[in-house]
Amino acid sequence: MHRLRKTSNPLLAAAALSLLFVSSAAPAHAASKEIVELQTQVQQLTDMVQRLQSTLDARFGVIQHLAEQTADEANQMTTAVNALEQKLSTQSDAANGKMDTVSGQVQSLNDSVDELKARIAKLDKSLQDFEAQLQNMQSPSAVAQPGGGSTPAPGQAGSPPGAPPAPASTQQAPPLEETLQAGVRDFNAGRYQVAAGEFQDVVHYYPLDDQAGTAQFYLGEMAYQQKNYTDAIGFYNQVLDAFSGNAKAPAAQLHKGLALLATNKKDAGIHELRLLIQRHPQTPEARVARNKLNGMGVRIVATPSH
Numbered sequence: 001m002h003r004l005r006k007t008s009n010p011l012l013a014a015a016a017l018s019l020l021f022v023s024s025a026a027p028a029h030a031a032s033k034e035i036v037e038l039q040t041q042v043q044q045l046t047d048m049v050q051r052l053q054s055t056l057d058a059r060f061g062v063i064q065h066l067a068e069q070t071a072d073e074a075n076q077m078t079t080a081v082n083a084l085e086q087k088l089s090t091q092s093d094a095a096n097g098k099m100d101t102v103s104g105q106v107q108s109l110n111d112s113v114d115e116l117k118a119r120i121a122k123l124d125k126s127l128q129d130f131e132a133q134l135q136n137m138q139s140p141s142a143v144a145q146p147g148g149g150s151t152p153a154p155g156q157a158g159s160p161p162g163a164p165p166a167p168a169s170t171q172q173a174p175p176l177e178e179t180l181q182a183g184v185r186d187f188n189a190g191r192y193q194v195a196a197g198e199f200q201d202v203v204h205y206y207p208l209d210d211q212a213g214t215a216q217f218y219l220g221e222m223a224y225q226q227k228n229y230t231d232a233i234g235f236y237n238q239v240l241d242a243f244s245g246n247a248k249a250p251a252a253q254l255h256k257g258l259a260l261l262a263t264n265k266k267d268a269g270i271h272e273l274r275l276l277i278q279r280h281p282q283t284p285e286a287r288v289a290r291n292k293l294n295g296m297g298v299r300i301v302a303t304p305s306h
Helices: 002-025 033-138 176-188 192-205 210-225 229-242 249-262 266-279 284-295
Strands: 142-144 150-152
Touching (some): 176 192, 210 229, 210 249, 229 249
């Protein structure tokens, strides 16, 4: 627009100079028709330049307005694109988090299925061992016959006539509760060798009773306190596999996880601590497990209990 103004001003000046030149060259008394026509043309030229300048100013204003409007729309579009990118990023992060959670749930489910299979296999073996023990304890030394005589049991030689009867070879089982409590007292007093014998009696004579799971736990505790982590893990597995409903199961799983960590089996230890939090989330043992995992910088995956 400034360039147009600069262009129009010299035109006006030239026209004015031409007018003055013509006016000065002609005598004052000889204002001819040509001078009048020239003045008219100069005036028309001036009007045309002014109209052209007005038109250019108006069009420049329209163009400037369109440019400002385009800039505003571009800014709005940029803001919308940024908001969309942020929304997509948030949704992507949420989707990744859900995928991690689902992956953890699937892995936990697979682990639970494998663990259940192992429990079933070990429980089946325990039942077979118990049936064998019952058969050995209940097998008679002789089968009675009519008339008061007797027939030796298979594989047993007969007694000579007049000889006293052979003494019974079966040993009476000790009382369950008294034996377990005695083992707990000896364990608390640090008499581990005596306590181990009492706990083993409970496991031997009452293998399917829930108290056998408690005895297995204390056997694991003695091994754990003596830093015999391999044996301790074996005893804890007996509790978790055959007596998962025992009151000592949370402590057994906690100490199993810690024992695995102590033997540099980090992944297995973390897995056990996560299972403990999943199965017994409100127990003191679960709080200890959470603190341990947080201290290690390990993420605690939220998984539903089975």
